[in-house]
Amino acid sequence: METRKIFLNEDEMPRQWYNILADIKMNPPLGPDGNPVKPEDLAPVFPMNLIEQEVSTDRWIDIPEKVLDVLSIWRPSPLVRAISLEKALDTPAKIYFKNESLSPPGSHKPNTAVPQAYYNKVFGIEKLTTETGAGQWGSALSFACSQFGLECRVYMVRVSFDQKPYRKSMMETWGGKCIASPSMETKAGRDALEKDPNTPGSLGTAISEAIEVAVSDQTGKTRYSLGSVLNHVMLHQTIIGLEAKKQFEKAGDYPDIVIGCAGGGSNFAGLAFPFVLDKINGKQIEILPVEPAACPTLTKAPFVYDHGDTAGYTPLLPMHSLGHAFVPPPLHAGGLRYHGMAPTVSQIVSEGLASPRSVTQLEAYEAGILLARTEGIIPAPETTHALACVIDEARKAKEEGREKTIVFSWSGHGLLDLGTYDKFLSGSLHNFVLSDEELAKAEKIFENYPKPSLLKSF
């Protein structure tokens, strides 16, 4: 019997996060006046201790003891050798995955929800607002708020709210409040409903509602929380890769290839950034973010300044973007339906430190089924995108006859997305691929925007 799971004890959990801003140059976010945003500009939206993390260039940042304590509900997560998949593929490659599906909400999202709730609590905040698309992030923040005694209000895109009632139930089981967006509670919501009373909602509108509620609370006790894209979110997620490195040390192994799915970028960054540090220091590693062919920001979209939200409320961020007006097709991996990409992930790609890939929805589900029937766990639709790339690399290793070591991030389980497996198995799922015409149209939005510099950190 071969060992499948490599564990760390709780006292072996990393005590510090890795901050990639210490090692790469970045274009600054820009305000409405075209000038770099100052920390105090963000104070109505985020607590100052998180803003300090957002702009810090310290390489290592201490993880508070109380954050570690809550993370230890499910962390350290196991690094798993995918023995059964290797056998099914008859590959000489060794395949490992970091299983982030074991958290109570079922994904990597609480890795940042927990510290965000903690820092807000310490800062004296009593209520957090956020938006959620498919529901993973809203669930994670509700869970985290329940651990620190904070109120939580989640604006969930109407179409998902109706399609995925279990996500609302989950949030409310943890004491959070989940509201279909657009709602009548905010000006942004009322405006959207006035324009179209039957609107399915959008992530852009939901963000606007959540921000509006946070900044308009006169007591100053409410803030907004974001589950991806920002620097401090990537920072918190690096615990994934830092644990994985310790586990590889235990296993006497080290990856040749690191793979993660990328929507906003936080799952990919969480596993990859600690390995990017090694690559910067001379290690030979291939680092592959994988995105859907339907929403190909890193593989097709330009590196530009763009807004993080559809309504244009956020600062301009330097990133690969399809344009904030781009509406991704109704892909079932809701977590990968984002027009932009984390600025840090965009920067490492533009410096050649990572080589993005894209896969179609059908390739992804096919990979998901193979994993369910070998490794047993049913992957989230987002995770299946990483899987398709893993299988591809493992087959390549077989063709080349090379014993490579591959590691990927199992971002979440698919237990609340099982309906989409039904659709795949019954043949009613289709591919969406972005055409060059759509891409050209999407790019028009940047014509009058400032352009980020092509910085080289080395």
Add this chain to the structure above:
Amino acid sequence: METRKIFLNEDEMPRQWYNILADIKMNPPLGPDGNPVKPEDLAPVFPMNLIEQEVSTDRWIDIPEKVLDVLSIWRPSPLVRAISLEKALDTPAKIYFKNESLSPPGSHKPNTAVPQAYYNKVFGIEKLTTETGAGQWGSALSFACSQFGLECRVYMVRVSFDQKPYRKSMMETWGGKCIASPSMETKAGRDALEKDPNTPGSLGTAISEAIEVAVSDQTGKTRYSLGSVLNHVMLHQTIIGLEAKKQFEKAGDYPDIVIGCAGGGSNFAGLAFPFVLDKINGKQIEILPVEPAACPTLTKAPFVYDHGDTAGYTPLLPMHSLGHAFVPPPLHAGGLRYHGMAPTVSQIVSEGLASPRSVTQLEAYEAGILLARTEGIIPAPETTHALACVIDEARKAKEEGREKTIVFSWSGHGLLDLGTYDKFLSGSLHNFVLSDEELAKAEKIFENYPKPSLLKSF
């Protein structure tokens, strides 16, 4: 930071199951002629290697290497110290739980599904049939069959099939086939549909369909599989308690109280039986099976001979039973809606080795919410019954000012039962309690049945 999780390495997994039949006397199952059933009578239904386990009185039975290998996908399961719950209750009791929710299907059920699939495979069987109520067992068997390359056909009670489409999706993702019961595929199904074309179905009919398909396969390559009640199922589940004992040894602790929810009895038995062995050998331990007040077999029903299924196809089993015609009220803990109880569990209760408790549905969900908001994990409706008893015992320990050690079995997660949490939170969930009149009526069925002897093993 206090340690929450006590792990074992994969090479510390128990190598043998504990068979309680070595230590207690049992009344034999009886055939239609009133005589004890012979092993060969069961051969059309189960493979002979499992029948041998069913009747074995060896105390320790080796776990095959290939079974251990598949179990190691998620086992050993962590023993978790419920620190946050202890704090919330301000109790001097130390509370631990064995987390069985981490298996791919989300419950303890694959602990027996995996060996059952393995033994059938080794015996040359190619297809397994079974029934499922809420869907946990059907999912577990589909998962296990996918690991050993067996076909799997699951007859799912129509009302659950319609209410819980995700369970069907889960089974089919693993390659199983899930059919609403009654179906037109079997005589039993057609008869039921002829009687009532709109019938919601019943576990009894689903069992009949699954058995009929198994025994009528002329190739002899199909068998039936059961997820609870039988001796070999209890045997396979003892890996839970055997692991727990090793983990307590690591923690330098030992339980005063062992608690598990009991429907058919396999989750309770899995944790408790290895501790029952210690109790037989002189240890002072309270062992508490917990059942719903709506379906109180151990706490209210007599110890009798009764059929395991509604249609009366199975042998007569010596057990606590409300009568095979008893239809449990529409309780949301589907896994606890069973008219009988495993003969081995019934026997240890009748010998005073375990002291059953019952709780109402609302007490159970209230406990479930508290656990979700402290320990983070959302429990299955079945698990919440154990939780209510745990909380009760922890409060008692506080009143008595005694530092007791409590362990319970977290039988599964509630991610596919979240709709019922919604109902609880919105106040639309109700209690069902069995009245004395209903009980008396249910008991009438036994008037002309043989009576089991009141055996004392000591």
